[in-house]
Amino acid sequence: MQVFTHTPPNPEKLLNNRYRILQSIGSGGFGETFLAEDTQMPSGRRCVIKQLKPSVNRPEIYSLIQEQFRREAAILEQLGEKSDRIPRLYAYFEEEEQFYLVQEWIEGETLTTRIQRLGRLSEAEVKEILLGILPILHRIHKQGLIHRDIKPDNIILRHPSGKPVLIDFGAVKETMGTMLNSQGNPTASILIGTPGFMASEQAVGYPLYSSDLYSLGMTAIYLLTGKTIKEMNIDRETGKILWHENVPNISRNFAAILDKAIQFYPRDRFSKAEEMYAALQTLPSPIPKTEPSLPPSTIIFPKPTASPKNKTSKLQFFHQLKDWQKATLVGVLTGAILGLGIAIPLKILFQQKSSEASTLAQQSNLPMSFYFIADSAFNDPEKAEQKRQDLIENGYSDAGLFWSPNYSNWSQHNSYKVYADWFETKSECEENLPEYRQFNPSAYCGFATK
Incomplete structure (x- = not known):
């Protein structure tokens, strides 16, 4: 079995005879992400290019990966066209046995950057972010996809609206790790997710729809506390995360919703995004960041x-x-x-x-x-x-x-x-x-x- 090494595109060469690489903005186990400009658009539109490479060089696997990549690219295109909370897919192509996604560049800042810059968020702000993300998760799950890597780094507050945008789906990356098991059937060989935001079943290779809700719940707790799970106390007997002590003024009902989202066993969580959304809807509506506390004179x-x-x-x-x-x-x-x-x-x-x-x-x-x-x-x-x-x-x-x-x-x-x-x-x-x-x-x- 031959393992590929990753060779970044030559910045002097146009990818697909069209895209000029401006800079690298991230890298991972199966490729790299670049900021690029589209030389065939009058505006020189900027875009994000994800370079993905299969983990092994075997013809029979490559064809499987190729088929799955195209299928998942089509789903990303459909999702991006129907919502401004997912980056639009402009194009996808294959070049020199590597796969590329060309996506919308979202101007804004990640939730991680927001916390680092301004400190933790209020309960009202976190609730609004959840209400913005959950309908997107509902659509994603209806397509049979599981995001697998929801975390503060993968949610961008779009400028200037402040609306949350969900980026970096894990399904395509998992496709790049496809291998054949002992029976000759395709199987995933890599684990997608981030420790601290990943549910227990996902950590052993069996993600569920509720795994995304767990990750979203942990993201909300990070936004409220400014702390990761490693920085919080854990009940040594039950394994429960004792995060309430870091947000003493949180409302009981909102805390209960987040507690349900991050339960250890999937059966104890919300099973669907719309269930968590409905639970949040029952809470008193927070005054949005843009709305004054007194009725506006209009x-x-x-x-x-x-x-x-x-x-x-x-x-x-x-x-x-x-x-x-x-x-x-x-x-x-x-x-x-x-x-x-x-x-x-x-x-x-x-x-x-x-x-x-x-x-x-x-x-x-x-x-x-x-x-x-x-x-x-x-x-x-x-x-x-x-x-x-x-x-x-x-x-x-x-x-x-x-x-x-x-x-x-x-x-x-x-x-x-x-x-x-x-x-x-x-x-x-x-x-x-x-x-x-x-x-x-x-x-x-x-x-x-x-």
Whole structure:
């Protein structure tokens, strides 16, 4: 059996006659990862190239690896196209008996770097990260894949949105270690995972879907404590990790969810990602990093006519107001729009002067305060409007946006908030939120007043 040695690409040579290597950004047992630029794109788009090489040089194994590599590349392509939480696969190719994946370069910082730079995260921040990752794990598991290497180094907070992105799937690397057993059948010969974040069954070569949930739970504990398992106390009789003592103010229910995720026996954990997600959803919603503790004072932009499902209740709310309340509401809105015109170009507010009357009519359908399913925030009004149009095209006819002068987003600038729907009560918003989170896992219920 001949074992390959790894020879990094010549930086003067274009990989696949297209990709120029800029620098190495990581290496492992079966290859190396590079930052590269695509010379065939006008922008010279940067990308990440994973160079993978089989562990043994045997023709019968190479063909098996080739087939499996192509199959798993197709799955990565499908996953990346459906979510911005997984790097997109731009291309894959084979060259000089090595395999290459060309993936999206995620600008941002890993959770490890974040902890090193700012210290441990709050319970609310960790919960939001989990809620962002779990729907992705659900999709991955539905494809029959197990990530195998979830850890702080493999979760990047994308800049500038701050959304978590899951990188570095272990399945393709495991394929590179394929060998034949004594019966002549293909079998994995390597162990994928990281000590301290790897479940016991995975450590002996039998990963399960719940193994990924174990790794995610250990990642959450690292984010809360700033410590790895080696730095924490262990109950010598039960083997239980005594991490609570490092986060004295953690809520009991949140701690119980993490404790269940990291149970030693798989039968005692959450068996599926959606189970852990549902458990987190039962907890009180934390105030997102971008949302102030007090309701923001908002100025409402034009909004489409209410959809049939809630038009009646919203119109009834307005008609129930007394005449002086209606007059006051219209007056406040009129003054707000006039005042806003001083700070924002009029073309952003209205394309034609004749639309002002209909705009006020639409705005009058909104109560003085309301709850909304927040989708995203933008500094650029054109991007915010484009996002609103995208939501409408996807069936969210009540999608709207508003400018908030005291509502900072991740980049700490005032923002245009885009929402998918609005409601008169918090309970209505929370009832509709789980369904919408299938469309945008980061959505949450916000509150706004005029």
